[in-house]
Amino acid sequence: MSTNIFAREHKIQAQQTRVSYYFLLPALLFFVVFVALPMGMGVYTSFFKYTMSEFKFIGIDNYLNLFKDEIFVRSVKNTLIIVVGSVPIVTIFSLWLATIIYNMNSFSRSFFRAVYYLPVVTGSVAVVVVWKWIFDRYYGILNFVLQGLGIINKNVAWLGQVDTAIWCILTILLTTSVGQPIVLYVASLGNIDRSLTEAAEVDGATSFQVFWRIKWPTIMPTTLYVVVITTINSFQCFALIQLLTNGGPAFSTSTVMFYLYHNAFKLFEYGYANAMGVVLAILIGVFSALQFKVMGNKIDY
Amino acid sequence: MDKAKLTPYRLISTLLLVAVSLTFIFPFYWIITGAFKTRDAIMAKIPEFFPSVWSMENFDKLFINPAWQWFANAVIVSFASMILVCLTASMAGYVLAKKRFAGRALLFSMFVAAMALPKQVVLVPLVNLVSSMNMHDTLWAAILPSVGWPFGIFLMKQFAEGIPGSLMEASRIDGANEWQTFVQIVVPMLKPAFGALAIFTFINTWNDYFLQLVMLVKRSNLTISLGVATLQGEYSTDYGLIMAGAALGAVPIVAIFVAFQNAFTQGIALGAVKG
Structure with a gap:
């Protein structure tokens, strides 16, 4: 009798598994062919001298060469500057905006949310080409306005030199990065239990205390998520660089992603480019793991 | 209580909010x-x-170039990705x-x-792979790889967890098979998730640059964002044409975003905050 039940249960279980895989099959097929397989190929070929005409195993030479390659080192440095510059600003800026927006009436809330999402929706190409015009040395409105205000006295080639170009890049990156964090923060601030904050206020807590003691810990998971996705996106900064400065002048504004593209699709150094991809993935992995470690244990699940 | 007293902090931050908003609207303007x-x-x-x-x-000047073709390609690529991702x-x-x-946790x-x-x-490996499938420089090359990324699976999983098991139980007792249960019970319950994911995928694919850049080559195969980037390369300071x-x-x-804003923002908030 009881063995019967077990046998039956086993049969149901097997049947459930079979059905589940039928449903998973399409997604898995796409995932394996277009994500997992290329990932494996990327790692594998990073150990080869792999060009249009050559395919020869060379061990870790590609990796060794990377660190001797001045442009690559420069690209890593620029990428880190962009990440370290953008992540804190994006996080703080979007949290600040969200605290103002979230308790507005629903019309204003939707309106401002949409405003900050606008650059994301407009798309990276359109956003970058218009900013390029705004920054243009001769026809850009930025030079005109700043001269009118007396801040500068002759036109500046904002994109023509590294120290100003990196600020232009960060500015544009900021406008295209805060949209999603604001949406997330507005949602999670709106989910905070009103009775908690009200009780604290009745007890005489200042709004600053309410924020730090109640709201900040509650939205910690959102902050972690925002920090992680902003880091990943900043690491992969590409369209912005390619369309705004094309890595120039003389690769001084190149990022890892830009240099990877240059090697793969201009120089056809596939193996070398794939080694860069692996290094980039490791960098991103290390950063994300650190963020989880530092912020994750402050979260009450 | 939130109909707040007008403190100096509130006043200043509201003014700043308006100023910053103008900076965000200006490029579009x-x-x-x-x-x-x-x-x-x-x-x-x-x-x-x-x-x-x-x-x-x-x-x-724009339409001397195949700009309508680029536009149509972007519609085809975005629409096809949207359908495949949702499905x-x-x-x-x-x-x-x-x-x-078995294998659920691992997957x-x-x-x-x-x-x-x-x-x-x-x-890079993706381009080689797609070339070996003879799909490079076809619209398929810009569509299929984007379907492999599992973001949509998370979003759908989040929403599906809220469906009461008793509903599916009832449908099974009524004699429906697994597929019928999915189509008749689950899909209607997932409607908000479909809305959010569809808009999200459409917008993302429309604005994608890198994947399309490496996959599409011939001038007539470009999407609108690639086309604009090409124009910038060819007529670098003809800003009117580029705009x-x-x-x-x-x-x-x-x-599209303005029309569906609420469905969209609720969707990404739900998919991310809980996941």
Whole structure:
């Protein structure tokens, strides 16, 4: 009798598994062919001298060469500057905006949310080409306005030199990065239990205390998520660089992603480019793991 | 209580909010007005904040290029990605949320790991792979790889977890098979998730640049964002022409976003905050 039940249960279980895989099959097929397989190929070929005409195993030479390659080192440095510059600003800026927006009436809330999402929706190409015009040395409105205000006295080639170009890049990156964090923060601030904050206020807590003691810990998971996705996106900064400065002048504004593209699709150094991809993935992995470690244990699940 | 007292902090931050908002709106405004400015107005010493003459010359120049073809390609690519993502993600997300089966935990952590990895890292091998399938420089090359990314599966799983098991139980007792249960019970319950994911995928694909850049080559195969980038490469300071292209690409997608804003923001908030 009881063995019967077990046998039956086993049969149901097997049947459930079979059905589940039928449903998973399409997604898995796409995932394996277009994500997992290329990932494996990327790692594998990073150990080869792999060009249009050559395919020869060379061990870790590609990796060794990377660190001797001045442009690559420069690209890593620029990428880190962009990440370290953008992540804190994006996080703080979007949290600040969200605290103002979230308790507005629903019309204003939707309106401002949409405003900050606008650059994301407009798309990276359109956003970058218009900013390029705004920054243009001769026809850009930025030079005109700043001269009118007396801040500068002759036109500046904002994109023509590294120290100003990196600020232009960060500015544009900021406008295209805060949209999603604001949406997330507005949602999670709106989910905070009103009775908690009200009780604290009745007890005489200042709004600053309410924020730090109640709201900040509650939205910690959102902050972690925002920090992680902003880091990943900043690491992969590409369209912005390619369309705004094309890595120039003389690769001084190149990022890892830009240099990877240059090697793969201009120089056809596939193996070398794939080694860069692996290094980039490791960098991103290390950063994300650190963020989880530092912020994750402050979260009450 | 929130109909707050007008403290100095509140006043200052509201003013700042408005100022910052203008900075975010300005580029879009500059695209639209720039698209209609004459070449003289764009080259003028004193920029026109508002066009004194509205001209179509930039659009005339734009359509010497196959801009409608680019537009149509973007529609095809975005639409196809949207359908495929919704279909595959809803099926996978449903069973991951509602069924207990061998390998479930492993599969799920595999999807999570892939989400955390930068997707552009695999583009070089992806191009080689797609070339070996004879799909390089076809629209398929810009569609199929984007379906493999598991974000949609997470979103669908989040929503599917909220479906009461008793509903599916009842449908089974009524004699429906698994597929009928999915189509008749689960899909209608997932409607908000479909809405959010569909808009999200459409906008993302429309604005994608890198994947399309490495996959599409022939001038007639480009999408609108690639086309605009090409124009920038060829006529670097003809800003009027470039803005006309940017406007053609941006205006429809912004209109779609504004129309579906609420479904969209709720969707990404739900998918991310809980996941």
